[in-house]
Amino acid sequence: MITLEFKLKGKAKQYRVIDEMIRTAQFVRNKTLRYWTENQGVKLVDLYKQCAIMAKEFEWAGKLNSMARQASAERAIFAIQRFFANCKAKKPGKKGYPQFKKHTRSVEYKTSGWLLSTDKRCLTFKDGFAAGKFKLIGNRDLHFYAPDEIKRIRVVRRADGYYAQFCINVERKEEPIFTGKAIGIDVG
Known part of the structure; x- marks a missing residue:
């Protein structure tokens, strides 16, 4: 898996729409996390169902693509799983209990x-x-x-x-080519 990054060039109105999309994704993540705190033991499938219910309940949340809502629910469940993994491993200090996000980017x-x-x-x-x-x-x-x-x-x-x-999703294969020659570097 590799990641390529590009800058988006658009108009100020389009950027405001992206801000709305980001705020909606934050709302979905926080709402699914709230659902988990009220109903312990729910799984990812239950959070997906909650995303569909949210889209019907809030008109503006329904504007966001269903898979984008599901990705926000995945972020919440990954935070929950990381917390339980830290508890199980008896990691010293804070375990990272899932928090509600205020500033999603x-x-x-x-x-x-x-x-x-x-x-x-x-x-x-x-x-x-x-x-x-x-x-x-x-x-x-x-x-x-x-x-x-x-x-x-x-x-x-x-x-x-x-x-x-x-x-x-690509497989990167880099095979070293041995020439039989050695290079010595003195960094001191």
Whole structure:
């Protein structure tokens, strides 16, 4: 699995829509975590069902793609699993009890809710928020990878702008070529 990162170039209105998407993902994560605290022993499937109920209950939460809501629920369950793993391993100090997030900076899409242009230079979000089309700016090239190899896209807000991280499922193999020669480096 490799990750390629590109800066998203769009308009100010589109960036405000991305902020709404991020806040909605934060709400879904916090709401699923609340559901877990009230109903101990729930599994990931139960949190997925809770995401579907949330989409019907809150109209604006239904705008977010279903797989993006599920990815937010996965983040909550991974925090819960990490806490129990730390308890089981008897890690000294704080165990990392899952906390509600106040300042989330990303939203994650799985295999749907987005569309890559044919030249792979533009990214379009197709969920209910309709953020529109963004130009991808970066020094890496997506042309080497098929669209079905892209497993997740994470949109991250940073101080200098918005970025899209593409998680690509490829096997990297680098075999060393032995020449029979040795190099000595003196760093002292």
